Amino acid sequence: MLPVPKSTKQETILIKGQNQFVKFLNSKKVVPYIFVLPFILSFLILSLYPSIQAIIMSFQSVLPGQVTFIGTDNYSRIFNPTFFKALSNTTIYVILTVSILVAFPIIIAVLLDSKIVRFKTFFRSSLFVPALTSTIVAGMVFRLLFGESDSAAANQFLNWIGLESVEWRYNAWSGMFLMVLLCSWRWMGVNILYFLAALQNIPKETYEAADIDGATAFQKFRYVTLPFLKPVTIFVTTISIIAGFRMFEESFVYWPAGSPGNIGLTVVGYLYQQGIQQNDMGFGAAIGVVLMLIIFVISFIQLILTGAFKRGDE
Amino acid sequence: MERKNSKSLKWITNISFFVIAFITLFPILSLLLSSFRPSTELMRKGISLTLDPSTLNLDNYTYIFTQAADYWTWYGNSLAISAITIILSLFFSSMVGYALALYDFKGKNLFFTLVLFILMVPFEILMLPLFQLMIKMQLINTYAAVVIPAIVAPVAVFFFRQYCLGLPKELMDAARIDGSTEYGIFFKIMLPLMTPSLAAMAILQGLHSWNNFLWPLIVLRSNDMFTLPIGLATLLTPYGNNYDVLIAGSVMTIVPIIILFIFFQRYFVAGLTVGGVKG
Known part of the structure; x- marks a missing residue:
């Protein structure tokens, strides 16, 4: 047996140790955890912690360097006319945008999928383009098209068909119209694509069977197409409702310094105004928690209504 | 008739x-x-x-090409923030989605459920505590503050997972027999196969951060740090005298995107209709 020089021995141990560590890092048991580590960290730091912190803050008065527990004061303060105005604006906005962004895309997608319409690719692309713009830029253009003066496009059109000019950004109804229009304009094309994708999954035989039974075009739409579109409709409705309750920019771009009589105030707008601009973070957090509850309750009701909890998927 | x-x-x-x-x-x-x-x-x-x-x-x-230095600062900020967001979020999200799809490990289903859960939580609710966190970490008015919340995007994780479910697992086994490490398999074999999904997510993340408004509005404080939407919004006042920048600047904000769209339509469509992927 040859005596092993001391230094080499040490080196071998070191290398061995290193090897084991590398092996450990490379074992199939450990690797997946290393891969999901970024998610775990981001979940803990950027989702879980802020959620808990939001709930804690909503029971506090948060002033710079002075945080005090104030119980449910923030929540009792929420039930004020301004918040209800924001909530009713947001709710109306959600109802309008969801109806528009479900009904029209279905009809347009069905027609685009049929043999009737030509230049399909062109139409599909042009309806999609608005989704590429930022709400700020698009909103600025809408402001110019719906300007107050008689020479702005919308008023020119109204005058042309014999109606009076409208001060678009200064009436409750027209303010709502502007916000709904901006949102619908931007998302119409995306929703059309969702429905188009779903339409392509309907087996052709179903239509052939309906043809043999002598179904009319409308009957085919009502009894074949619509039932097949149910899952995607539920999906589109859900994301549109959530996006609607989160709305902020569509209002900000028309009234960056606040709207007259709060005609454009939304729940998130109120959160921004109170939490950031007034620096009342505790109150802002409480608004956030209420918003979260509203979204949860609505999603839950929707899941029950659409039968997502029934056993057996359609 | x-x-x-x-x-x-x-x-x-x-x-x-x-x-x-x-x-x-x-x-x-x-x-x-x-x-x-x-x-x-x-x-x-x-x-x-x-x-x-x-x-x-x-x-x-x-005017905008000769006098409007501010505008080009915003443009640079927007480009930098979008690029950093794309690179980081693609790197991390693809790793997570890949592991969730192709490895079996304890807690896998829990992690996936959490991803879906975060997808449902509106960002606006986490916004104030995150803002506080950024103040504590002294990141206010930096790129980092804008980028950090977007690093691991649940949408992208979900999308990559769905995409990876369709990749052949046999390739991984073959590579293991050839002596590749698990990381080598991911970076050298599987990641290249994910290119179409990477392109779709690059577009989604890029477009989102290019147009993002509320969060940057909160954490960016000085004119020289503004992104395009924030900077342009500051010009939307009734007493402004920079309307030339606003109008021409808006055009130059959306035109590059539309040109990209014409060339990469397929990936735009895949990226913006993520939820349509079958689960």
Whole structure:
């Protein structure tokens, strides 16, 4: 047996140790955890912690360097006319945008999928383009098209068909119209694509069977197409409702310094105004928690209504 | 009789589609045209349906390319923030989605459920505590503050997972027999196979951070750190004197995106309709 020089021995141990560590890092048991580590960290730091912190803050008065527990004061303060105005604006906005962004895309997608319409690719692309713009830029253009003066496009059109000019950004109804229009304009094309994708999954035989039974075009739409579109409709409705309750920019771009009589105030707008601009973070957090509850309750009701909890998927 | 009817119906449908497409593109086309008109008058009178060709000129563009240093700072910020967001979020999200799809390990289902759960939680609710966190970490008014919340995007994780479920697992086993490490398998074999999904997510993340508004509005404080949407929004005041920058600047904010869209339509569509992926 040859005596092993001391230094080499040490080196071998070191290398061995290193090897084991590398092996450990490379074992199939450990690797997946290393891969999901970024998610775990981001979940803990950027989702879980802020959620808990939001709930804690909503029971506090948060002033710079002075945080005090104030119980449910923030929540009792929420039930004020301004918040209800924001909530009713947001709710109306959600109802309008969801109806528009479900009904029209279905009809347009069905027609685009049929043999009737030509230049399909062109139409599909042009309806999609608005989704590429930022709400700020698009909103600025809408402001110019719906300007107050008689020479702005919308008023020119109204005058042309014999109606009076409208001060678009200064009436409750027209303010709502502007916000709904901006949102619908931007998302119409995306929703059309969702429905188009779903339409392509309907087996052709179903239509052939309906043809043999002598179904009319409308009957085919009502009894074949619509039932097949149910899952995607539920999906589109859900994301549109959530996006609607989160709305902020569509209002900000028309009234960056606040709207007259709060005609454009939304729940998130109120959160921004109170939490950031007034620096009342505790109150802002409480608004956030209420918003979260509203979204949860609505999603839950929707899941029950659409039968997502029934056993057996359609 | 019936045939005649259906033929006219066809005409009506096709014509109404042209009308719809025209109405949809009208705001963008009118912005393009208006950018060649005197901007102060434009802001006062709005965009008209009538156009006097003799008023068209290049002044707005001359101004923005020669005088508007601020605008180019914002442009640089937007480019940098979008690029950093794309690189980091693609790197991390693809790793997570890949592991969730192709490895079996304890807690896998829990992690996936959490991803879906975060997808449902509106960012606005976490916004104030995150803002506080950024203040504590002294990141206010930095790129980091804007980028950090977007690093691991649940949408992207979900998308990559769905995509990876369709990749052949046998490739991984073959590579293991050849002596590749698990990381080598991911970076050298599987990641290249994920290219289409990476392109779709690059577009989704890029577009999102290019157009993102509320969060950057909160954490970016000084003019030299603003992104394009924030900077342009500061010009939207009734007393502004920078309308030339606003109009021409808006055009140059959306035109590059539209050009990219023309070339990479497929990936835009895949990226923006993520939820349509079957689960």
